[in-house]
Amino acid sequence: MSPIKEDYLKIIFELGGTRVKVSNKQIAISLNIAAGSVTEMVNKLLRDGLAKHEPYSGVTLTAKGARLAKLLIWKHRLWEVFLVRKLGFKLSDVDQEADVLEHVTSPKLLKALDKWLGYPRHCPHGGVIPGKDGHYSRESHVVLNDVKDGHTVAVDRFIDNRDLLTYLGDIKLDIGDVVHVVRHAPFDGPVIVHNLTDHTKLTIGYKAAHYIFVRPVKK
Template identity: 60%
Template sequence: MTPKKEDYLKIIFELGGKRKKISNKQVAFSLNVAAGSVTEMIKKLVEGDLVEHEPYAGISLTPKGAKVAEDLVRRHRLWESFLVDKLGYKLQDVHTDAEVLEHITSSELMDHLEDFLGHPKRCPHGGIIPTKDGEYEEDTHQVLASLQDGKQAVVDRFIDNHDLLEYLSDVKLNIGDQIKILEHTPFEGPVKIFVKNTNEEMDIGYKAAHYIFVK
């Protein structure tokens, strides 16, 4: 399997594609690729019985695709945890090297790495890390943008996208922050929130608000 196919399976999993239908648009944004590229790759994944695609409904992982994705996600997120926690990488800069390492690491080394890290349950951007047996708690798939004005929540995880993580580093929104939705501004304007941890108001861009998961 090519690294590109693996990237698609990982992001479909991260967006909730094991449980629900994911749109081509969501995949395109998360991977920073053109919509046409997504359409072409999804056809290949369907041919490999890795995903199912229903026109106008979306994409979801098959049981075969979910198993492959879980293993890939475990590898990638364990390396992210090591690079951030042990080598001091910035969160927004860790993806590329983790991507290289996950493809060249034996299963035995992954098991030793997991032991060394103390069997972490989540990676630095909040995503779950499946065990080698494929066990894990299901992620939340409720996004900040879906919360109504006045609702409160806790920031749970971010999509593993460099531009998004760079943006969130700049605005200083962090996993675990307690927030309250103040206002959805019109015409796809920012979502205004209040962060209880810092006692500050903050504007979150419309697109970014669709890739910040809360609970």
């Protein structure tokens, strides 16, 4: 399988494609590519039996596609843990390196790496690491942009996108931060939030707010 096709499987999985329908627009924005290219690759995934598509609704992974995606995610996120924890890489720099390493990781190396790292269950940007049995705790698929004004949520994970992670690093939004949504600016404007963890006010771009996943705050 080509690295490009693997990247599509990963991003569909990361966007919730085992449980919800993922649009071509979501995939295009996440991978920073043209919508036409997404349509072409999605059609290839359909022909290979790796995905299912519902017109005007979106794409989901088949059981076969989900199995392959979980394996790829396992490799990718383990290397991200290694790069951040052991080599001190910045979060925004690990995705490209992990992409290279995952494609040359044998099953033997993967298991040894997992054991050496202590079987981590989350990567540095909050994503769940499926593990060798393929089971994983459910990830949040609620994005910040969909949280109503006046609600308070905790930041759960970020999409694995270098530009996004660089941007979030610049505005100092971290995994685990608790934010209160003040308002959504009209006409696809930014989301204004109070970061209750750092006691700061943040203006988060419309596009970025679609790739910050959040969870309810436990009372």
